[in-house]
Amino acid sequence: MSAIPGQDLASLRRGACPSLPEPMQTGDGLLARLQPLAPLTLDQLAGLARLAADRGNGIIEVTARGKLQLRGLSAQTAPGLAEAVAALGIDVPQGFPVEVSALAGLDPSMRFDPRPLARAIGDGAAPLVPHLAPKASVVVDGGGLFRLGGLKADIGLTAGSGAAVRVALAGKACGEVDAKHAAAVVIALLERLAARGDSARMAELVAVEGIATLRAEFGLAPPLAASGEGVDPVGLHPLSDGSVALGIGLAFGQIRAVVLGELVAAAGRAGVARVEPAAGRALLLVGPAPEAAAELREVAAGLGLLTDPKDPRRRVYACAGQPACASARLDTHALAATLVPLLDGRDLHVSGCPKGCAHPSKAALTIVGLDEGAGLVVEGTPRDVPARIVPPAQLRETLQKDLA
């Protein structure tokens, strides 16, 4: 594995996450990921598009967790990227990064504002960062339109009963805690995790200790039933100030810098005040009046972006694939695009290899790249044993018969 100047060995350990100062090598160059602390202004988003074009291969991604990625950077262009992003006025977490649900403060259906709790956890857990697994994660879901419960997280917080916060560990409901003690409980849980070593994840702790033991140890009350699933961010969403948020989906989570530039220009004309990347590979354009948002939606559709939550491409998950990932045995995006017309409401996961980066859950149909060909898995994940393996060139024909 090659490293860029300034990259240390710790960042190269297996499972380390790419960041602005420490991008990750992929098949199409270095990849840098950022999680802005605040929604972006249009100028900041336009600036990111320029950085993606000037320093990378012009592809910007919004991940399933709502993080931004710039692809195709090089050893010459990656150094200084963090400073260039900072020069745009974009702040990224300096302590422990905590993910929050989108539209905090504007979503009238949100049960609580997740940002103060996320800040308290991020600051309190900052000294633990060197002792935690690089992918250790905490999400705080305010219980509004867009939910984070579906994300894999070591610790997940959602609105509980009354003033309580519901705590899930590695996706398993553990208990409830009064909101004013929630940050302290999360930090104590992270300390417990760090004490097990810098690769420990919550799923292992839960497997060893058991949920009931951890609930008692951290003084949690038994959890009540979980609340709803939330809605797809794609589409129009009324906000508490009378304006709307227009959610735009990105096919395969990607947008080209030039298209993003056009979207930003149209958003400016429509009165968009800010843009939030959202979990579910989407951008939320916040602040236009409803009529202007409807027009902007047409413009976005004309740019090839996904503006209807029923668009079948919303149900297609594809990882970077060939040529972007060295592990890939399939050109996942090209393959997925040819299969969309066959789906008829089914969800599809096309994975370049069994790792399954794009979609950790089951899908109605999964196609996984293997050395022997394309594996077909029904109602499973790329790690499951395929029902059969076919040459990639025969896949469309095979599925046309199978799905008819």
Ligand code: SF4
């Ligand atoms: S699933 Fe495999 S091929 Fe796809 S991006 Fe992840 S490691 Fe690469």
